[in-house]
Amino acid sequence: MITRDFIQIILFIVLLIGLTPVLGNYMFKVFNGKKHIMIPVLGWLEKLIYKFTGVNSGEEANWKTYTFGLLMFNLIGFVFVFLIQLFQAYLPLNPAHLTNVSWHSAFNTSVSFMTNTNWQGYAGETTMSYFVQMIGLTVQNFVSAATGIAVLLALIRGIARKTTDNLGNFWTDLTRSTLYVLLPLSILFSIVLVGQGVVQNFKTYETVQTLEGSQQIIPMGPAASQIAIKQLGTNGGGFFNANSAHPFENPTPLSNFLEMLAILLIPAALTFTYGKMVGSTRQGWTIFSVMLILLIAGLSISLYAEYAHNPIFGNLHLMEGKETRFGITNSVLWSTSTSAASNGSVNAMHDSLSPISGMIAMINIMLGEVIFGGVGAGLYGMVIFIILTVFIAGLMVGRTPEYLGKKINAFEVKMAIIAVLAPNIVILLFAAWASVIQPGLSSLNNSGPHGLSEILYAYSSAAGNNGSAFAGLNANTMFYNLTLGIGMLIGRFGIIIPVMAIAGSMGRKKITPLSAGTFRTDNSLFIILLIGVIIIIGGLTHFPALSLGPVVEHLLMNLGITF
Amino acid sequence: MKTLYISLKIFLFFTILTGIIYPLMVTGIAQLIFPWKANGSLITKDNEVIGSKLIGQEFDSIIYFSSRPSAVSYNPLPSGGSNYGLTNTKLKELVNERKKQFIAFNQLDSLTFIPLEMLFASASGLDPHISLNAALLQVERIAKARNYTETQKQKLLECIKAHTEKPQFLCFGEERVNVFLLNLDIDKI
Numbered sequence: 001m002i003t004r005d006f007i008q009i010i011l012f013i014v015l016l017i018g019l020t021p022v023l024g025n026y027m028f029k030v031f032n033g034k035k036h037i038m039i040p041v042l043g044w045l046e047k048l049i050y051k052f053t054g055v056n057s058g059e060e061a062n063w064k065t066y067t068f069g070l071l072m073f074n075l076i077g078f079v080f081v082f083l084i085q086l087f088q089a090y091l092p093l094n095p096a097h098l099t100n101v102s103w104h105s106a107f108n109t110s111v112s113f114m115t116n117t118n119w120q121g122y123a124g125e126t127t128m129s130y131f132v133q134m135i136g137l138t139v140q141n142f143v144s145a146a147t148g149i150a151v152l153l154a155l156i157r158g159i160a161r162k163t164t165d166n167l168g169n170f171w172t173d174l175t176r177s178t179l180y181v182l183l184p185l186s187i188l189f190s191i192v193l194v195g196q197g198v199v200q201n202f203k204t205y206e207t208v209q210t211l212e213g214s215q216q217i218i219p220m221g222p223a224a225s226q227i228a229i230k231q232l233g234t235n236g237g238g239f240f241n242a243n244s245a246h247p248f249e250n251p252t253p254l255s256n257f258l259e260m261l262a263i264l265l266i267p268a269a270l271t272f273t274y275g276k277m278v279g280s281t282r283q284g285w286t287i288f289s290v291m292l293i294l295l296i297a298g299l300s301i302s303l304y305a306e307y308a309h310n311p312i313f314g315n316l317h318l319m320e321g322k323e324t325r326f327g328i329t330n331s332v333l334w335s336t337s338t339s340a341a342s343n344g345s346v347n348a349m350h351d352s353l354s355p356i357s358g359m360i361a362m363i364n365i366m367l368g369e370v371i372f373g374g375v376g377a378g379l380y381g382m383v384i385f386i387i388l389t390v391f392i393a394g395l396m397v398g399r400t401p402e403y404l405g406k407k408i409n410a411f412e413v414k415m416a417i418i419a420v421l422a423p424n425i426v427i428l429l430f431a432a433w434a435s436v437i438q439p440g441l442s443s444l445n446n447s448g449p450h451g452l453s454e455i456l457y458a459y460s461s462a463a464g465n466n467g468s469a470f471a472g473l474n475a476n477t478m479f480y481n482l483t484l485g486i487g488m489l490i491g492r493f494g495i496i497i498p499v500m501a502i503a504g505s506m507g508r509k510k511i512t513p514l515s516a517g518t519f520r521t522d523n524s525l526f527i528i529l530l531i532g533v534i535i536i537i538g539g540l541t542h543f544p545a546l547s548l549g550p551v552v553e554h555l556l557m558n559l560g561i562t563f
Numbered sequence: 564m565k566t567l568y569i570s571l572k573i574f575l576f577f578t579i580l581t582g583i584i585y586p587l588m589v590t591g592i593a594q595l596i597f598p599w600k601a602n603g604s605l606i607t608k609d610n611e612v613i614g615s616k617l618i619g620q621e622f623d624s625i626i627y628f629s630s631r632p633s634a635v636s637y638n639p640l641p642s643g644g645s646n647y648g649l650t651n652t653k654l655k656e657l658v659n660e661r662k663k664q665f666i667a668f669n670q671l672d673s674l675t676f677i678p679l680e681m682l683f684a685s686a687s688g689l690d691p692h693i694s695l696n697a698a699l700l701q702v703e704r705i706a707k708a709r710n711y712t713e714t715q716k717q718k719l720l721e722c723i724k725a726h727t728e729k730p731q732f733l734c735f736g737e738e739r740v741n742v743f744l745l746n747l748d749i750d751k752i
Contacts, residue, residue: 052576138581194600205640210620252736253736312650318649321644
């Protein structure tokens, strides 16, 4: 690594820290109905939406009604995206004359985009028409992120309020986060991206005679508008197959830097919003610190592994699956960020990362997508770990655990455990099943321990709603489309429903005033404890599986063994 | 039932707003401010489109600079990498083969250090760039194949220099040479 590599990393982290309070404060105003700069611009549109849909923005709901609305809305999105894929050949905006998508692939993709996973079993440029990409997928990019924010807001209200059933209004939360946060940022960002060379048009694919006289068909499409929200909404589903490694999706080092920043921007800023909403920005910064420490730890190990010598290729750094304009450091910074944040876009092929770097990406996902995590989802996942941490700390000192004045009882701990177990069960059971049956194994691109890693990564990615892949695995088969689709559903709603139940139960509680005996959740001791709990739960669950995949692969690689 | 109606209406509204108005608006602005880039940064020669500045092309000929190895042979439908793990025997064999080939093709000393991007395939399969070093190693071969005089060879070197992009704002990304644009220009020497 040279100085420039370090400068890029430091600049990245400094900007992330600096933008967190700015955007976090703005979102605080938006979500709490206060005055903010976008009201004069888009306020009329919000009013129009309520008028058109008959939503009463002042009306609040209890956790069950809130969750029911959320599920219903998501279901409609799923059905719509599923259907337009099945019939895309008969629909407009299909200049490349792409055929209808198979039912299992359509199922997988619509679940994937609804759950904010954006796992892609298909290749965009040869599968999806502009119609599906725009009217189906881009919309889900927005509303799945807004759904994550809505769940988080309900949870925060449950924590911050006392003795009430009211957790807010799902429709206003959804509308405000889309209208005032995601949409303006996306418009701005997509224009910047086009300025760097990302395509944005509705033209047919361009057939060219290359300099050497052969034929090349260059795909086109409204890419920038989708890429902007794909990064900002921690979605990650690429317009093109190579995702953000594609020169049309990520043309320059600057576009790369900004796309990387966009991955973590909103999840990071939400920690500040959280702090403001619970009445102490220090609580928000505590969570931010935990996330940042885990991110930097993963990044350091990953960089070290990627720059280390390896006996198979002699004294060479590894450029397989990486782009010249980004180089190794930017590829690793991206792979760490995208896996930590449940984004899942890639600018280098994770399948070709060194075993340990690939494992770090996998661990980031397996820890529950709480290192910044998905928009909204990362933070409500983190609150689950906070509940477990204060519970464990409470056991150690023999006091009833409390968090922000709310007593934590058996119900919250049970729900937290369900939320932690749901994705992990998917990962381990499905991966075990796929690695012993023919439909699972026949999709592999690599053999030996790396083959197991491909399977393990796929189910981690699905259950963690991440969407990145060890993409050598041919996942567009009926077996993988269905099992990964089910995995994504469990990984999303197996957490959302218990989280909403916790929100409901917390909201009904009284707030105990601070006393000398209160266990503090905003100091460095708590940071260490929380990190410990996250690593122990994730680590103990997945260490055996990881040791059979990437760990053993790393050891064999160092002996120069190939498969 | 009420929830279903509201869901449907909100869904319809957001589909129109984020699925139609938003991409159309961005397209409108983009076509107005950056028309060339929004349409794929296409390069024309004699009024024929011959490629995009951003999309690499395959060069086998002895008179052109070679691009990086590509898992999709620079066919963009669809883009992608090899996805070989590092312990994959095929990758090891490919790298060895590419090393030998690059050395033989450019008549280099067998101990020459070959820049890494010439040995490993890119992520997109469409990477338009190689490093400056990789370009310089090919100069002798091209000059010879084109029967260049010493002044023409100097021009060739200047051409490489002109097409070398520094890291953006001095700190982002890597130094690189766009192979397609370079090859386009050396035809004019």
